[in-house]
Amino acid sequence: xxxxxxDVEDFRREARAWIAANLEPRERVRAGRVVGxxxxxxxxxxxxxxxxxLFDGGYAGISYPAEYGGRGLTPAHEQAFxxxxxxxxxxxxxxxxxxxxxxxxxxxxxxxxxxxCRRHIPAILRGDEMWCQFYSEPEAGSDLAGIRTxxxxxxxxxxxxxxxxxxxxxxxxxxxxxxxxxxxxxxKHRGLTWFAIPCDAxxxxxxxxxxxxxxxxxxxxxxxxxxxxxxxIIGEVNRGWAVTQTMLVYERGAGETATPTEPRALAPxxxxxxxxxxxxxxxxxxxAIARAHINDYAQFHLGRRIADRLEHSHNPDHAVAAYSKLxxxxxxxxxxxxxxEIGGPAALAWAIGxxxxxxxxxxxxxxxxxxxxxxxxxxxxxxxxxxxxxxPREPSFDTNKAFNEVLRNARNWDGKVG
Numbered sequence: 271x272x273x274x275x276x277d278v279e280d281f282r283r284e285a286r287a288w289i290a291a292n293l294e295p296r297e298r299v300r301a302g303r304v305v306g307x308x309x310x311x312x313x314x315x316x317x318x319x320x321x322x323x324l325f326d327g328g329y330a331g332i333s334y335p336a337e338y339g340g341r342g343l344t345p346a347h348e349q350a351f352x353x354x355x356x357x358x359x360x361x362x363x364x365x366x367x368x369x370x371x372x373x374x375x376x377x378x379x380x381x382x383x384x385x386x387c388r389r390h391i392p393a394i395l396r397g398d399e400m401w402c403q404f405y406s407e408p409e410a411g412s413d414l415a416g417i418r419t420x421x422x423x424x425x426x427x428x429x430x431x432x433x434x435x436x437x438x439x440x441x442x443x444x445x446x447x448x449x450x451x452x453x454x455x456x457x458k459h460r461g462l463t464w465f466a467i468p469c470d471a472x473x474x475x476x477x478x479x480x481x482x483x484x485x486x487x488x489x490x491x492x493x494x495x496x497x498x499x500x501x502x503i504i505g506e507v508n509r510g511w512a513v514t515q516t517m518l519v520y521e522r523g524a525g526e527t528a529t530p531t532e533p534r535a536l537a538p539x540x541x542x543x544x545x546x547x548x549x550x551x552x553x554x555x556x557x558a559i560a561r562a563h564i565n566d567y568a569q570f571h572l573g574r575r576i577a578d579r580l581e582h583s584h585n586p587d588h589a590v591a592a593y594s595k596l597x598x599x600x601x602x603x604x605x606x607x608x609x610x611e612i613g614g615p616a617a618l619a620w621a622i623g624x625x626x627x628x629x630x631x632x633x634x635x636x637x638x639x640x641x642x643x644x645x646x647x648x649x650x651x652x653x654x655x656x657x658x659x660x661x662p663r664e665p666s667f668d669t670n671k672a673f674n675e676v677l678r679n680a681r682n683w684d685g686k687v688g
Contacts, residue, residue, distance in 0.1 A: 281343065282350040288327055293358040308364025309485070314400065314442055321361040321397030331395035335379060339392035345581055363400060365487050366439025370394055370401045373520040374447055381464075381505040381513045390445075390466070402440040403517075404448035404467065404491055407433060412649050414449075414514065415458045418677075419493060421450035421465065428452075428503075430465065430496045436643075440476050440489035443469050447517075448493070453508050454674040461673060462510035466502040473497070483635040521644035522595035533570055537562040540612055543630060547616045558608045565601050572597055589657035596650040599641035606630075606637030 276284075308314065324330040325339070332348045334340025341347070363370065375394050379387060393399040410416040419432025430450050440446065446467045453461030469476065473496040478486035505513040535541075540559045541550070549555040573594050580590070609630035610617050617634075620627030641647050655661040668676045 276343070276347075278344075278346050278350055281347050282354060285329065285351045286354045288329065289355050289358055292323060292327060293355065293360065296357055296359055308362055308367070308442075309487070311442060314363060314366070317361040317363045317367065318397040320359070321363075321395075324361065325396045330397075331375075331391070334375070334391065334395060335387075337384075338379065338387050339395045345577060361397065363397075364439060364442070366400045366402060366442045369403060369438055370399070370443075373517045374401045374403065376520045377447070377513055377517040378504060380516050386466075386501070386504065399445055400439075400443045401445045401447060402437050402443035402469070402489075404434040404437060404440075404446045404493070406436045408435055411436075412646055415462070415511065416673075417449055417451060417462070419448070419450045421452045421463060423452075426500060428465065428498050428500075430467070430493050430498065432493050434491040434493070435479075435488075437476075437489045437491060438643075439487055440469065440491060441478050445469060446474075446491075447504060449510055449514065451673065452510075455672045456508070457670055458668065458673040458676065459511045461508050462514070463507050464504040464510045464513050465498050466504060467493075467496060467498060471496050471498075483632055518645065519591045522591040522650070533563065533566040536560070537566060539629065540609060542626070543609060543613050543617070546627070547613055549612060555612045558612050562605055562608050565605065569597050569601055589653055592645075592650040592653045592658070595640075595644060596647055596654065599647040599650065602640045603637035606634040610634050 308317070321330060328341060329351055331338075331340030332343050332351055333345050334342070336342035361367070371394070375391065378394075379391060382390075390399060394401065404419075406414065407417050407419060409418060417432075419430065419434065421428045421430045430448065432450065434448070437446070446469055448465045448467045449462055450465060451461055452463040455461070467474065473494040475492040475494070477490050477492075479488045479490060480486050481488065537559050540562050544550045544552070544555045544559060576590055576594055613630045616627075617630035620631070645653075652664065656663050671679075
């Protein structure tokens, strides 16, 4: 059967048979996996081998274009595979895999040249290339268009210098998508260009940042006259904001649901916690579990509804993806707090090496991450108000000013010159 015509349920049956024959069942399905648990190159290499098995079987990049190694099917087919594979061991690249297969891979497929896509997308889908984002900077976080990393043309090459920060999993990545300023004489959104940079290139320094949860998945990078070529450009020179908009859409959950499958069971992780601390019959604990389940269910169907709208609309407004991101940013810390309320003191201390007992505290420490990463809750509300609801834009003094003029004015305001 032609892949472009295969029915979702026929595909599901095909996938179910392949999964049973080729993947190992999980001994214990985890109720709440925290992205970032994969932290070593050895774990990445193990995942690469399994990813290659998926690729060879036709189950990597299910909704990626067929000409670049995918199947060319729909997000519904992708979701069907996730549901069927939920009880099996699948490739786990941690946060660097989420970034690679999601926002980066999709942005490359939509904006890079066919030659660039043929060179990199099959390698991504095979697991040969893991990517990260050289994106935010110490002076450009929520104001992503205000970056100052500089890319200067030098004959048939580009030379890039600057610094980046908050790059998820960069120390495990093979390549980076790097946003740099290539024209300082135009407004800040117009003079940007995306480049592909090997993470082991000369002049690239990557340092991990220790976090409150004890992990170090985020990194900072220093770029000291890193050389790339025209072949490493993603999209068009000085038109990088278009690529950025696409990347933000995928970062904020377009095409994805809140969880792989509909959450029918009552918050399994919180039920297990209540049972462990002897509060399974406690009315307050039961009410907290019910609240968590209601919100899990609502968040899942919000994501599903947005994905369906984007998939079936003739002219989709991708700004609606901000609803999913905002919901996650608001609800994730609340859910983490419910775990602490149920567990009490037992949620704050646990036996060394007991992953299940340590999960509530880790979830609490990680809880506010999603309300900041990929745009704060406030940024999402602005985007929804202006781009979805049509409310007036906030006043901006630098919309039509050349970026170098904006920087000069900023120095004057700070009293550094003049």
